[in-house]
Amino acid sequence: MPRYFFDTDDGDRVYRDDDGTTLASVHEVIDEARKLTFDLFYGSPTVGRTIIACVARDEAGGIVYRLMMDVSGETGPRADLG
Template sequence: MPRYFFDTFDGDRLIADSEGIELPDLEQVKAEAQRALPDLARDGLPDGDQKTFIVSVRDETGQVVLRAALSLIVETAPESRSA
């Protein structure tokens, strides 16, 4: 079974996955990347108004086979800005 490496980026830090996990196909890779994004966001909620979290998946040869991103944007309602 192929091994995939899930590198994460929270806008400040890149964490390279040196262990990886074995998964049968790209559908499972996609599902695993999508599951990782909310946890990544929860651990690194933005101090400002916007932040993008990224999971980049490499195969055993080092080639990126999938990239998933989650953006958090905080917007204040226009009438609240002047208060």
């Protein structure tokens, strides 16, 4: 089975995957990219704006799939974050 590499960017840090993951199909690559991106989303700031991204590369370095989320959150005038 082919090996794929998942590079991520959470708006603060960029991680380049040098180990890779063996997956059977592009559908599995998409599922893995979605999981990684949503994990980054749940760890992102709740106020402000950031772009979260995951790029899946094949063993030759070619991009197989790219997923980006533009996340923004803001508080209302009655919010107490104290």
